[in-house]
Amino acid sequence: MISLAGRDILHSWGKFVFTGFGLGLLIGVTLVMAGVYRGMVDDAKALLDNSGADLWVVQQDTLGPYAEPSSLNDDLYRTILALPGVAEAANVTYLTMQVRLDERDVRSMIVGIVPGPTRGAPGWPPYLVAGRQITRGHYEAVADVATGFQLGDRIGIRRNQYTVVGLTRRMVSSGGDPMVFIPLKDAQEAQFLKDNDAIWQSRRRTATNPAFDRAGVPGLLDAVLDSQSSNNFVNAVLVRLDAGAEPDAIGAAIRRWQRLTVYTRPQMEQILVGKLIATSAKQIGMFLVILAVVSAAIVAFIIYTLTMDKIREIAVLKLIGTRNRTIAAMILQQAIALGVIGFAVGKITATYAAPLFPKYVLLMPQDSVAGFLAVLAICALASLIAIRMALRVDPAAAIGG
Amino acid sequence: MSGNGIRIEGLRKRYGSGDTAVDALKGVDMQVAPGEVVGLIGPSGSGKSTLLKCLGAVIDPSAGRMTLGDELIYDEGWRVRDLRALRRDRIGFVFQAPYLIPFLDVTDNVALLPMLAGVPNEEARSRALELLSALDVQHRARAMPTELSGGEQQRVAIARGLVNRPPVILADEPTAPLDSERAMAVIRILNEMAQRYDTAIIVVTHDEKIIPTFKRIYHIRDGVTHEEAGAGRGVE
Ligand SMILES: Nc1ncnc2c1ncn2[C@@H]1O[C@H](COP(=O)(O)OP(=O)(O)O)[C@@H](O)[C@H]1O
Numbered sequence A: 001m002i003s004l005a006g007r008d009i010l011h012s013w014g015k016f017v018f019t020g021f022g023l024g025l026l027i028g029v030t031l032v033m034a035g036v037y038r039g040m041v042d043d044a045k046a047l048l049d050n051s052g053a054d055l056w057v058v059q060q061d062t063l064g065p066y067a068e069p070s071s072l073n074d075d076l077y078r079t080i081l082a083l084p085g086v087a088e089a090a091n092v093t094y095l096t097m098q099v100r101l102d103e104r105d106v107r108s109m110i111v112g113i114v115p116g117p118t119r120g121a122p123g124w125p126p127y128l129v130a131g132r133q134i135t136r137g138h139y140e141a142v143a144d145v146a147t148g149f150q151l152g153d154r155i156g157i158r159r160n161q162y163t164v165v166g167l168t169r170r171m172v173s174s175g176g177d178p179m180v181f182i183p184l185k186d187a188q189e190a191q192f193l194k195d196n197d198a199i200w201q202s203r204r205r206t207a208t209n210p211a212f213d214r215a216g217v218p219g220l221l222d223a224v225l226d227s228q229s230s231n232n233f234v235n236a237v238l239v240r241l242d243a244g245a246e247p248d249a250i251g252a253a254i255r256r257w258q259r260l261t262v263y264t265r266p267q268m269e270q271i272l273v274g275k276l277i278a279t280s281a282k283q284i285g286m287f288l289v290i291l292a293v294v295s296a297a298i299v300a301f302i303i304y305t306l307t308m309d310k311i312r313e314i315a316v317l318k319l320i321g322t323r324n325r326t327i328a329a330m331i332l333q334q335a336i337a338l339g340v341i342g343f344a345v346g347k348i349t350a351t352y353a354a355p356l357f358p359k360y361v362l363l364m365p366q367d368s369v370a371g372f373l374a375v376l377a378i379c380a381l382a383s384l385i386a387i388r389m390a391l392r393v394d395p396a397a398a399i400g401g
Numbered sequence B: 001m002s003g004n005g006i007r008i009e010g011l012r013k014r015y016g017s018g019d020t021a022v023d024a025l026k027g028v029d030m031q032v033a034p035g036e037v038v039g040l041i042g043p044s045g046s047g048k049s050t051l052l053k054c055l056g057a058v059i060d061p062s063a064g065r066m067t068l069g070d071e072l073i074y075d076e077g078w079r080v081r082d083l084r085a086l087r088r089d090r091i092g093f094v095f096q097a098p099y100l101i102p103f104l105d106v107t108d109n110v111a112l113l114p115m116l117a118g119v120p121n122e123e124a125r126s127r128a129l130e131l132l133s134a135l136d137v138q139h140r141a142r143a144m145p146t147e148l149s150g151g152e153q154q155r156v157a158i159a160r161g162l163v164n165r166p167p168v169i170l171a172d173e174p175t176a177p178l179d180s181e182r183a184m185a186v187i188r189i190l191n192e193m194a195q196r197y198d199t200a201i202i203v204v205t206h207d208e209k210i211i212p213t214f215k216r217i218y219h220i221r222d223g224v225t226h227e228e229a230g231a232g233r234g235v236e
């Protein structure tokens, strides 16, 4: 027996190729959408992996530091460091803002880390592709290459200028913004910095408050003003444990004694993937559903019209003794062939288009496999209408009324 | 030899039921011997197509008997279990229009029938080529149907009807789309084939040009057949 579907496809290959191409672009978009989601998850994991932390200590009852604001006193880390099983504990601040280079603005996540002897502590960029780590306490920066900054660039963060001394890779926020590391003190200032006018107003208000300006206590007002204009808060303390230490147990201890909230790596991943990007995931899911429906409609329509064009021939085939099964298989195979052409075009399109997207698009082989199976299932489903119609064709119709 | 060719006795067909019932065939008697070509003529609505559909086992008669070769295939009900196989193996169809499968070449259009019956591709193709030669279209064996002239297409369609060597061929106005020269050619071919393959051929037609070629003609009117001798001039 010859393949009726194959012969028909060869005969009207133009229709199949053009439809397959259109379908392929849709499938390509679908694969990229899935890749965008995978990219978001991967960004989140990269954020956690590259932080090098085993525990995240944040303000009580918050989902900080990435999903919610969190603020802690910057001396807390010492107490945590004293706990058995804790190898390192480091203050960090996270702040998403625009970073200026000349006339250009780059949306970045500013990470404040303690420079100097704590080098390599959790929160630090684990490796550099160029330059060196931050060594001075002020005005140096290490930037992710995705910012487009170069070594030696002078970048502006709020009112201060920083020199880019090192470049790193794959350091992104959970939102995909590239990171810029600066010394903690600078970051604290950037986070809470008021404009000059506000500082002046605040000073004036404090100075006129009799509670702070007591005749018998010299220096009180100055101390108060000083405390108001400096910032002793950080967003989180990142903790690295000794090898073999039990993260859950140590986390529980910190929680109990310090009235803080502590997350382990799996809990943090749950927050980022399950909460922070959950809405985006749903949004992408909706798009996938729509694209699936549109693809199904296209396949159904094309297969239906192709079958419609052959209604006479189908009646003749049935009259001369072709099995219904053979006719159904012919239509099904054509739908599957369309799907295969579409998938091939889609996969190629997605592979070439993915790097052009501004955010990280991660095309995972298992998504392609799932996509391929979904395409086949959709095509098979879409061919049902045409198959139903073909099976209803009366072989007697081939004999003139 | 195919025994009796085809014999029909008291065949009735009623469409619908109750007040709207139409008695399309009211007791048709007909017999066509192997090697014989008979004409079936009658005005529009007289029941020609209904008779062909009953013979072709695509609709169920309401009563009567039909014998194909030596086998009683219908006797107040089908006596054959697989009507699809009956159509495929034992009845050849030639339609008003060739109705060739547009995506198969000439050889495979003809070879498709034996292939459907499970004959290996190469053998099916060699059977097809043999018939194409008999019908003098072997030179178009690799052509697609759209590349053929109307007459060539109809000859390929006849080859398809004959390829499984059925004892009977039902031809439904096979000359309708053809000019008189080509129509005559088709009738000549049908006669030759009937002789060569010992096939009983029933030709439904309106075509005044070809009516004189039949030796025997069945007239059908209001669902009843009357046999008469034709001019029987044949085709030179
Ligand atoms: N499917 C059907 N349902 C009801 N009546 C039908 C059907 N097919 C044909 N008829 C009727 O049966 C009669 C014979 O029709 P038909 O066999 O097509 O005649 P012919 O082919 O000679 O023109 C006509 O009266 C026609 O209206």
Ligand SMILES: [Mg+2]
Pocket (backbone or CB within 6 Å): A400, A401, B045, B048, B049
């Ligand atoms: Mg008719």
